[in-house]
Amino acid sequence: MLNKEEITYISSRLDFWDNLSKSEINLLENNIANVSYKKGFNLHSSDSECLGVLLIKSGELRVYILSEDGREVTLYRLSSSDVCVLSASCILNSITFDVHIDAEIDTDAYLINIGAFSKLSSHNIYVENFAYKNTIERFSDVMWAMEQILFMSFDKRLAIFLFDEITKTNSLKLNITQEQIAKYIGSAREVVSRMLKVFQSEGILEQSRGSIHILDKEKLRELI
Amino acid sequence: MLNKEEITYISSRLDFWDNLSKSEINLLENNIANVSYKKGFNLHSSDSECLGVLLIKSGELRVYILSEDGREVTLYRLSSSDVCVLSASCILNSITFDVHIDAEIDTDAYLINIGAFSKLSSHNIYVENFAYKNTIERFSDVMWAMEQILFMSFDKRLAIFLFDEITKTNSLKLNITQEQIAKYIGSAREVVSRMLKVFQSEGILEQSRGSIHILDKEKLRELI
Numbered sequence: 001m002l003n004k005e006e007i008t009y010i011s012s013r014l015d016f017w018d019n020l021s022k023s024e025i026n027l028l029e030n031n032i033a034n035v036s037y038k039k040g041f042n043l044h045s046s047d048s049e050c051l052g053v054l055l056i057k058s059g060e061l062r063v064y065i066l067s068e069d070g071r072e073v074t075l076y077r078l079s080s081s082d083v084c085v086l087s088a089s090c091i092l093n094s095i096t097f098d099v100h101i102d103a104e105i106d107t108d109a110y111l112i113n114i115g116a117f118s119k120l121s122s123h124n125i126y127v128e129n130f131a132y133k134n135t136i137e138r139f140s141d142v143m144w145a146m147e148q149i150l151f152m153s154f155d156k157r158l159a160i161f162l163f164d165e166i167t168k169t170n171s172l173k174l175n176i177t178q179e180q181i182a183k184y185i186g187s188a189r190e191v192v193s194r195m196l197k198v199f200q201s202e203g204i205l206e207q208s209r210g211s212i213h214i215l216d217k218e219k220l221r222e223l224i
Numbered sequence: 225m226l227n228k229e230e231i232t233y234i235s236s237r238l239d240f241w242d243n244l245s246k247s248e249i250n251l252l253e254n255n256i257a258n259v260s261y262k263k264g265f266n267l268h269s270s271d272s273e274c275l276g277v278l279l280i281k282s283g284e285l286r287v288y289i290l291s292e293d294g295r296e297v298t299l300y301r302l303s304s305s306d307v308c309v310l311s312a313s314c315i316l317n318s319i320t321f322d323v324h325i326d327a328e329i330d331t332d333a334y335l336i337n338i339g340a341f342s343k344l345s346s347h348n349i350y351v352e353n354f355a356y357k358n359t360i361e362r363f364s365d366v367m368w369a370m371e372q373i374l375f376m377s378f379d380k381r382l383a384i385f386l387f388d389e390i391t392k393t394n395s396l397k398l399n400i401t402q403e404q405i406a407k408y409i410g411s412a413r414e415v416v417s418r419m420l421k422v423f424q425s426e427g428i429l430e431q432s433r434g435s436i437h438i439l440d441k442e443k444l445r446e447l448i
Contacts, residue, residue: 064278150295
């Protein structure tokens with residue numbers, strides 16, 4: 001059972017809360033669980049059962065699509081205090097595509113189970129509306145990713161990715177493999193490898209096994 | 225002013241109608257106009273004013289994104305009886321991307337003007353919900369287009385496009401240029417040209433100025 005503080009936090013993140021009846025609040029409170037996912041765990045895929053709605057406490061989820069031959073394209077990432085609705089996409093009839101969701105790092109979250117959320121969303125339009133609105137925000141993220149992938153030159157995309165990473169981790173040393181970068185920006189490892197070599201020859205960075213050291217942040221920024 | 229028959233038709237397409245008050249219906253009825261767009265007309269772009277919600281009577285609209293250097297990627301197309309909400313995206317705060325909308329052929333539609341729709345959608349959650357639901361259906365279309373562009377081999381994409389066209393027009397002769405095909409499937413004219421030549425050499429089709437004649441429908445289907 002959740003404590004009062006947790007309920008207060010959760011209710012502040014779910015903007016339909018004030019439009020719930022007493023019994024709906026009761027139903028919801030009895031169907032929220034604490035969940036933890038280890039780094040690399042696949043929470044959701046086209047084959048898996050529909051999980052429910054997640055409210056992330058800490059960690060990071062990556063949402064991506066997967067081709068038949070195993071290529072991945074990252075659509076967006078979610079972190080602390082974000083709500084993940086696509087893990088409940090089975091109850092939203094208008095959604096006819098499949099995504100995969102992985103824990104990028106160890107992740108703790110509240111999970112509203114699918115049965116309860118389905119019941120609430122079909123009886124209370126504010127809950128349905130919340131799910132739609134959240135999904136449309138992610139639609140905007142996907143459009144941004146799509147424009148990046150389709151329109152932006154590859155050196156710029158890679159530079160933006162590296163710059164975001166050093167800003168996010170607040171460190172010039174990134175512990176990341178070429179394979180991972182390729183996944184994140186929706187490219188092939190060979191293409192990433194080639195461009196990193198170009199950046200290295202220009203003195204922007206230095207590579208070692210499993211990590212990249214940014215030497216010239218200003219030059220990296222100029223590429224963006 | 226719209227006649228009774230038109231109102232009946234429009235109300236059957238807008239599933240929030242039954243949840244409108246008398247005065248809201250009145251507002252709506254007084255703010256729907258008949259509009260016509262000539263083939264090639266650009267209804268909506270990042271620069272243009274927000275138009276409103278369109279209900280298509282006849283014709284076809286194409287929704288696409290445009291790169292800085294002028295490349296287009298088609299997201300989806302709308303035709304008779306479809307509702308176009310992204311032409312009112314300015315009032316949906318969760319939408320932060322820009323699309324372009326063109327009339328592909330001469331198109332007639334009902335237009336709910338943006339002022340009235342904005343008023344209804346901010347006061348009536350069923351109207352807001354309708355706009356969201358419609359947008360999410362388009363999100364699914366976009367994901368489909370994205371998977372096609374990113375994951376599918378180009379010969380397959382082109383074959384699917386041609387097969388869809390002959391099915392839709394019920395004719396083996398397609399009046400379409402390489403430039404148009406490139407736009408529709410999010411590619412470059414040169415790439416389309418090269419693949420059409422391959423198809424031609426395999427006896428699948430024959431090209432002449434501004435049209436393509438499918439000679440072997442079965443062989444085209446096998447590519448899909």
